[in-house]
Amino acid sequence: MVNYINVAPIYEMWKERVLPADWQVVEGQPSRLNILLAEDQIDMGFVSSYAYAARPERYQILADLSISATGPVGSVFLFSRIEPEALDNKLIRLTGQSDTSIRLVKIILEEFYRVRPRYEVGTVCGDGVRLDGVSAVLAIGDDALRLRVEGSYPVQLDLGEVWHRTTGLPFVFSVCAVREPFLAAEPENARAIRRTLVECRQQGALRMAEICDRVARRIPMDCEACSAYLMGIEHDLSPVKCTALERFFQYLIDRGEAPPAALPLKIFQ
Template identity: 40%
Template sequence: MALSLGKVAYINCEPVYYGIEQGAIPAECRIVDGTPAELNRMLEAGDLDLSVISAIEYARHSDRYLILPDLAIGSDGPAESVLFLSRVKPASLDGRLVHLTRDSLTSVYLVKLLLAKVFGVRPQFLSATADTIDRLPEDVAGVLMIGDPALRARGQLPFTLDLGQGWKEWTGLPFVFAVWAVRRDVYDDHREETHRLHRALLSSKRYSLARLDEICTTVCQRVGLDSDTCATYLKERLSFDLTPRHIEGLYRFFTLLEAEGDLPSTPVLEFIDVV
């Protein structure tokens, strides 16, 4: 059986999927592209077998999923593609209207935490997807942007809060935006296929990370970035591992959300078997 595999349609997934999509790493799967929010919904609905999903999606439905070891999208400092841009200083946003992207649950919860706990403000939040800053209404003081649009938006409003950097300065820990997870029912019925695909993803990650310059040449025009900017982003900003420190960062995030009342409890991270 060829499992269906979700892939975020941004360049931040290239360092994991490139080897598979180039045919260099054999993998029995059908890759489905989508935004983080779309992949969350598809995995929950049973329309995907396995996918990269928002960390918060795992936390909300940990009884339905198992995590794949050694795979994540995170940062240990600036992320560059998860930005809150504002017309005024973040500390002046209390009660002001801000737009939060519909495309990423994890980033939405993180920016709310940072604004409340680090800057002491609670704006009025409105769900809206913004691809460009120039269409932002004048009465909106700030906007959360993710992925490729965020990479192009830096500096287009007077103040920029990089959520990865904000988290690192606050906690001293890396932040995990997304993990790879399989539905528990799929794993129960297709354990060997899941393990084969996990091994293929890990092999593809090794293959792809060794070819980041090649990847940048391929994708930079697609997102409107020069090759050097793309290389800095993929080589120096993002992390694709799930180390003990990343796991500690995940637990800290979930614990803070529980304290805020945004999670009923802090979930236990449960993984597929290591074979």
């Protein structure tokens, strides 16, 4: 489970349930969960969409679950000192917390804005972080929420909004991927977990005010701002979102960043 508040509408409900003892949850940043899944240390999880695209022969996608947005996502930003059109050959620091967001920002800058910045991966906010010579930073999750509150960058580019404006599609930042060997050995268990996650998602949508009150202090942000943010996060995987995933994966394939086997999508019902 991703350890950001963007999964709180699912995870807070999950934590209230009495679940089988062997349904053990590991929390982590998306990039960390990608590694754990690739190394067979977890069986399924909310991982970067790119993690599936990079190794499609290893996984399937659990139906009707994602971390996505139709328009502004509110927690995946390019924070810049200058306009994006002026970032050609400028240095951008990329968070190492999400493989998907790194690929997305490169697509947006290189394919949509037609600029070719220089990139480095590192820490983008916090005490003691040095950003000498850095024109922009890619931040996600709770880091992005904190930088928005601080307001220290004049240009704040919401990557979900730019993608939607350009393609007309939602963007799926994370899917719930499951290892093929686990599906082969435990298909009914996988179905039961998927069904429980969907039920938690549905219940969380009905208790959003309570959830915001629980998690807003982690940033910190006020409950009204937290509610506005979480209302923009979506956790389904509708047909149009599958189309959006296909568009993103086609970009990755065309850029040599994912194998052709990333398409068609493999969805586990």
